[in-house]
Amino acid sequence: MQPKTGEPNALDAGPDPSGADAFGGLTVGQLIAPRLCCKLLLDYELGDAAEALAVSGQTAAAVCDEHGQVVGLLTENDIMRAFFEGASPDTQLGEWLAGGMARAPDPVLHEKLMARPTDTLAEVAERMVANAISGDCASHHLLVQNPEGGPVGVLSSHDLVRALCRPEMWANAYFHHTETTPEGKHAAKPMTVRSIMKPREDVFTCSGASTLKDVVKVLLVTQQNSALIVGEDGEHIYGIVTPQDFVRAFYDGVSNDENVADWLGEIRAGPLDLGEALRRAGAPGIVMTVGGAPTISSDASLVDAAATMTDGEVDHLVVVLPGTTLAVGTLSSLDLILHARARAPVLRPSAIQQGAGPTxxxxxxxxxxxxxxxxxxxxxxxxxxxxxxxxxxxxxxxxxxxxxxxxxxxxxxxxxxxxxxxxxxxxxxxxxxxxxxxxxxxxxxxxxxxxxxxxxxxxxxxxxxxxxxxxxxxxxxxxxxxxxxxxxxxxxxxxxxxxxxxDTELDIAKVGADDVTVSKVMKPLSTLPMCKPSDTLKHAITLLLNSRQQAVLVFDENGAYYGVITPRCAVQALARDVPGDSGVAVWLRRMEAEMPRQVAPETALLEAAQVMTTYNVHHLVVKDPYAEPAAAPVGVLSSLDLARGMASMYCHSPFVSLGWLWLCRGPAACMLQSE
Known part of the structure; x- marks a missing residue:
């Protein structure tokens, strides 16, 4: 039941309408004091770092120079990026931090990702929420430094959830909302997982037939930290994958071309271990595990969800309908923190809304x-x-x-x-x-x-x-x-x-230029205006203007292809005082040496861009490489077509290049992918 309109809702309004601290005044130093800080040196290698994170169970580590000063923060997302890019495990951390692909190099770290032991958890939670909402630094970690500049530890969103799980916090307004009883009185009721989970239609989903690299690509491009792996029917769930899984894969030397379903079967075989442990511990709300991934009922309370994450030392839960294993969403530790500190509905931007590529x-x-x-x-x-x-x-x-x-x-x-x-x-x-x-x-x-x-x-x-x-x-x-x-x-x-x-695989993937071919964005022959060799140049250019196209194909009465007229023809004609009544055939013979270059339909979009850039041409004629030399083209690719083939931050419908990503949303995703 939703609270009556106009009545206070503690969860929507913040942790407490009165402004009370949702974390009971607990400070960063009190939370992380007992734990050793995982430190790495600049000359360590990525493989060493992945091993350190995997063995310690931590999700981030401070990187220090030879004087012990912190120069960066290495997170599980860095290892996942290295896995995607095919980086060598022998790459030194200093090289990685300076290479432009690190999540938290020194400038970003000191500007947005620092905390002090005396900061309250409420303050650092606000900082995590601000970073997540801004989208440009959606890190789940903050580095804690002492007054001398030395690292004390790394605070993660999971640590904040652990703080919320203390028994004395369970009566906190954060975990409740106000309902009106039949008698007209107001009563505090526990908030449920359903109220803050990511619904299934908003969860990115990959087919079990995907490669590990395919899955990592979805996580990196969308800046999400989990994806469901499901069967072709869209219902059978192999499991949920997170950056921690790819830290292990990188550390174990697994190829990123390996099938994700097979890999999940290998690492989680025997493997209802986590679910069994949680059930033996009596964690409330847990029903079963799905593909080795811990699940929680949608009607479980937020207290139960937080306790489940803490007891199982996990950051992600699959949310199922009560009494079933039917997945209806996911819940992450960051979801809990976002809702704990946001004083308005949180609309977190996705990576495709933030723009990509150079300015x-x-x-x-x-x-x-x-x-x-x-x-x-x-x-x-x-x-x-x-x-x-x-x-x-x-x-x-x-x-x-x-x-x-x-x-x-x-x-x-x-x-x-x-x-x-x-x-x-x-x-x-x-x-x-x-x-x-x-x-x-x-x-x-x-x-x-x-x-x-x-x-x-x-x-x-x-x-x-x-x-x-x-x-x-x-x-x-x-x-x-x-x-x-x-x-x-x-x-x-x-x-x-x-x-x-x-120059990196992720940058290319973000704009969708890695998988798109010319055939997907070109203008096919049937959509292009056409004229005859006997027509005048003025007539052909008038067709360009009236059709709002950038190319007119020229065919004779027998259907033989002669060439193409583009806006550049008008520029050249005016520059050389060529009269408008000049014939198209005469013009094409005169300009034969400047005819547009050709590409094949299956040419990669990035390769076509390189041809345009190298030769300073706005149009490429698309021809089947196996057709006769005199055969007609199958289409034309213009520089504007290439622009249309890229992702847009404001498009209501996805551009061609990121269509694959929109197929990864919701239950039907893998049925679409498997076609």
Whole structure:
């Protein structure tokens, strides 16, 4: 039963409406004092670190230099990342912390992940919640340092749950909510697991046929710490896997290509040990184990859940319907802490909502020569020649009017000017002032690559599903709103350049570029506009504008393929004063040496991005490599298509590249995966 509307709910409002400390004033030093701190040195190897964590049962360790000063925190998530990336167990910790893949290197550690023995658990719980909600540092650990800077220990979310499990805490308001009795009186009732668990539809699920690397990929990309492993029917559960399992796998030298169901069977065979121990201990709420994973009834109290985690020394429970083994969700130690300290419903962002890849500012500054600027008084011909010379699709135009400033001229503007029959002698500034609308957006230099791709595709609108014309160009700004400046322009081709900067498997996986092929994101032949060799160049470019496409395929009356017309053709034609009534066939023969390069349908998206970047081309013709040389293409891949193939932080429906991830949500996940 839910509390009556308007009545206080201690769990939703915080640990205690009166502001009382949910942890009874207990300090960090009181909780971790009896435990030895696991310390590692910079010259230790990852394999040594995994062994230390596995043997000690701890989930994180302080990394110290030769003087005993803490320089980083190594967590179970670091070992899981190393396992995914195929890192050697011989890699030294100093190299790992400096390599950009560590979860808590020195700067992050000292900024967000530090605690003192005198801090109250309530304070550090608030810090963990803030880190989890911010999404940029969702660590379950804090390093505890003494006043001299030496490590005292590492505090985990499981430690906080252990603190909540003390018998004197069981009457705490955190574990109860208020209900109204039939007599109209208010009574405190125990909160149940059902009220704070992750429902099954929100739990990431992997098929038992997956490899260990597949499972780790889901955990890393989503920044989750558990995944259900189920059979093809979506109901049979092999177990639940967590980072601790992959610490053991790394330590044992298990290949990340091993089948996850087989591996679970090996490590948990004989293996209802944990469940038997919990049942013998009489842990309330426990019914059975599912695939060796401890379970708890959805109607069990939060006290029971916390006690079960503490007694079994586990951080994750599978939640089942009362009296059955039917899984309806999961519960983690962090879920308990999040709910203990949050004073409003917790909406924790997932990794795909945070954006991924380099920022647009980083890409623009790396290729600063790619931002073209036309002088005051430039003509349309000057601008077109500028774009052709520098292989760009946009140029900043300095304005000569009293207001001064800068505007952006794009290849879309050149196409419109060419179709309208404007002379190349026309002023670029005059054209821009008379333009009906500008097809570009302003973004901050800190915008992530995936967010930029989303904005270009027309699929993002600050969380609202607003239609927007696809946009090929973003103007990258810097500074405050009051004093903004142009850092440069970011085009759809720069998305390809940004992809080519990704250098770790996880970075590539986060944007979905590891499994997507050209065939999944290209425009198939049936969707592309077509013209004949006898048509005029003006007619072909008009088709581009009217269809809002970036390629027109040319076929003769017999269906023979001649070539392709793109916006670059309009730029070249205006730059060279080629009249609009020129024939398409004549134009294609003239530009034969500049025909778009070709890729196969099964080419990896990342490889296609590398081809675009190497040759500065926005379009690739997609042809079957086994077809006759004169055969028609099967589609065209544009740089904007490549942008559409990436993940977006605001998309309401997943982009093609992360479709696999959305199939990992809920009970039906593995039925979809097994098809």
């Amino acid at each position: 647009v500012g980083e890409v623009v500054t790396q290729y600063d020569n790619l931002t073209a600027v036309c002088d005051i008084g430039a003509t349309l011909r000057d601008a077109a020649q500028f774009l052709e010379r520098y292989d760009r699709t946009s140029a900043a135009v300095l304005m000569a009017d009293a207001a001064g400033g800068v505007d952006l001229l794009t290849d879309d503007d050149i196409m419109r000017a060419y179709v309208e029959g404007l002379s190349g002698d026309n002023s670029a500034e005059s054209y821009l002032k008379g333009r009906f609308f500008a097809n570009f957006l302003m973004v901050k230099s800190t915008t992530k690559l995936t967010e930029a791709a989303s904005l270009m595709s027309g699929s993002a609108a600050s969380g609202r599903n607003l239609a927007r014309t696809p946009c090929h160009h973003l103007v990258v700004s810097y500074g405050t709103r009051a004093e903004q400046g142009w850092l440069g322009t970011f085009s759809a081709l720069d998305v390809a350049r940004g992809l080519c900067r990704l």
